[in-house]
Amino acid sequence: MTQRKRALITGITGQDGSLLAEFLLEKSYEVHGLVRWDSVDTTQRIKKRSGSYQNLYLHFADMNDAQTITRLIKETRPDEIYNLAALTHVQVSFETPAAALETNALGTQYVLEAVRLLDMENDVRIYQASSSEMFGSIPAPQNEASPFAPCSPYAIAKLTAYWMARMYRDAYGLHVSNGILFNHESPVRGEDFVTRKITKAVAAIEAGQQDVLALGNLESVRDWGHARDYIEGIWLMLQQDAPDDYVLATGKAHSVREFTERAFAHIGVKLVWEGEGINEIGKDAKTGKVLVKVDPALFRPKDVNYLLGDAAKAQEKLGWSPRISFDDLVSEMVNADREALRSGEEPWQMAG
Ligand code: GDP
Numbered sequence: 001m002t003q004r005k006r007a008l009i010t011g012i013t014g015q016d017g018s019l020l021a022e023f024l025l026e027k028s029y030e031v032h033g034l035v036r037w038d039s040v041d042t043t044q045r046i047k048k049r050s051g052s053y054q055n056l057y058l059h060f061a062d063m064n065d066a067q068t069i070t071r072l073i074k075e076t077r078p079d080e081i082y083n084l085a086a087l088t089h090v091q092v093s094f095e096t097p098a099a100a101l102e103t104n105a106l107g108t109q110y111v112l113e114a115v116r117l118l119d120m121e122n123d124v125r126i127y128q129a130s131s132s133e134m135f136g137s138i139p140a141p142q143n144e145a146s147p148f149a150p151c152s153p154y155a156i157a158k159l160t161a162y163w164m165a166r167m168y169r170d171a172y173g174l175h176v177s178n179g180i181l182f183n184h185e186s187p188v189r190g191e192d193f194v195t196r197k198i199t200k201a202v203a204a205i206e207a208g209q210q211d212v213l214a215l216g217n218l219e220s221v222r223d224w225g226h227a228r229d230y231i232e233g234i235w236l237m238l239q240q241d242a243p244d245d246y247v248l249a250t251g252k253a254h255s256v257r258e259f260t261e262r263a264f265a266h267i268g269v270k271l272v273w274e275g276e277g278i279n280e281i282g283k284d285a286k287t288g289k290v291l292v293k294v295d296p297a298l299f300r301p302k303d304v305n306y307l308l309g310d311a312a313k314a315q316e317k318l319g320w321s322p323r324i325s326f327d328d329l330v331s332e333m334v335n336a337d338r339e340a341l342r343s344g345e346e347p348w349q350m351a352g
Contacts, residue, residue: 004055008076010034010063010111011084013042015188016129018348019231020082021046025053027235032076034061034069034085045188045348063107070114077120080238082127083111089192090133090154094301097153104157105164112168112176125238126176128165131158132223132249132307134180140308143247144180151302162245169243177237179230182249182309185329186227187336187347194256195224195333202263203337205291212290216298218257218280221306225250226324226332236318249309250322259330260292266334 007024011017012033021031035043035058043058057076061068063085073081086104087093093100108128115124133155135142150156168174189196194215204210225248233248254262257273260282264271270285271292282292314320324332336347343350 004028004030005080006030006032006076006078007080007082008032008034008073008078009082009084010061010069010107011082011086011129012058013046014084014088015186015190015227016184016231016234017082017084018046018188019186019227020084020234021056023231023235025055028055030055030057032057032059032072032078034059034063034072036060036062036085045346048349063103063110066110066114069107069110070117073111073114073120073124074118078124080125080127081111081115082129082234082238083108084129086129086158087154089190090152090304091300092192093152093154093157100153100157101160104154105160108161109164112164112174115174116168116172121172121174124175125243126165126174127234127238128161128176128178130162130165130178130180130245131155132180132182132247132309133304134159134162135307136304140253140306141251141310142307143310144245144313151304152300155304166245175238175243177240177243178245179234179237180245180247180309181230181234182223182225182247182307184225184227184230184248185333187333187350189227189333195259195330196337198256198260198263199330199333200337202267202334203341206267206338207341209341213260213292214295214298215256215260215292216295216300217303217305218260218294219255219305220303221253221255221308223249223251223253223308224259224326224329225322226329229322229324233314233318233320236320240318244317246314246318247309247311248314248320248322249311250326251308251310252326253306253308254326262327262330263334264291266331
């Protein structure tokens with residue numbers, strides 16, 4: 001019998017971490033996850049979704065604690081490390097830039113250096129969660145050959161980690177791959193991200209529990225895919241003989257405005273827009289009720305206005321392409337938030 005593969009996931013409590021854990025457990029991996037202690041139980045999400053699996057182990061650690069990270073890598077001796085832990089919210093990173101650097105950049109360096117210190121260079125493959133935000137203001141479409149022009153502390157920290165991973169690969173021969181993922185969403189996306197904020201509000205407005213959805217930059221364009229598709233791409237990167245860097249994206253662009261229109265359309269509401277800039281409002285075409293307004297507080301000090309990825313390399317080398325369409329993504333998210341309101345359970349508590 002071949003031995004069960006062992007994976008270590010940092011950031012296992014997040015959207016991607018919890019979906020990846022489920023994916024790997026389904027593939028009969030033994031999965032270890034690093035969890036930061038908090039006064040609220042952040043492990044609920046992962047325990048609830050993966051509770052029926054026996055091969056899941058959670059360990060308290062912190063990306064700013066190099067010793068503990070090294071010890072856990074030593075103790076768990078993973079075949080694959082997925083480094084997903086990060087301060088992931090772009091707007092929050094403007095408030096806490098040093099924390100973004102510490103967790104996203106230095107934390108990655110601790111993982112890479114631990115592998116070297118433990119002489120595990122030839123024993124472990126590493127996935128580094130890089131981000132399309134690193135492209136920042138570079139004209140679209142962006143791919144692996146595009147230059148970088150990060151626009152936020154988050155993106156600058158991620159870019160540092162990206163280069164650190166490449167340096168460890170080139171200098172020390174580590175099998176480390178950067179996944180440059182464009183925005184990827186799901187019903188378990190954090191509520192601070194614009195997609196989930198919209199779908200949650202649409203469900204609440206339909207149920208009569210919320211009046212208006214407040215948004216910032218409606219013109220911002222993103223390449224939104226479904227996280228489930230991207231998890232498979234992440235895994236495929238580590239199944240390759242040689243490490244490399246890959247963009248994962250759908251190649252389709254939609255604005256925040258379009259996402260909002262699509263989400264309301266799913267509950268049978270056609271939005272019409274009136275006014276301009278911060279005075280713009282979105283109304284129900286039938287009733288005239290104001291459902292969307294613009295809040296200047298939700299604009300970022302510097303925003304990335306247009307991200308659209310070209311994932312041709314991933315398609316060619318990994319055989320990866322996204323399967324779930326934009327419309328299906330929006331519908332699934334709105335339906336999950338409707339169901340959450342009906343059942344009183346969060347989407348991560350539900351199956352599927
Ligand atoms: P990001 O691409 O990782 O920053 O993902 P987000 O979902 O946080 O933001 C995507 C885009 O939506 C950004 O350009 C935001 O400026 C824009 N946006 C507009 N209104 C909002 C809002 O209310 N919340 C968030 N998070 N983003 C908003």
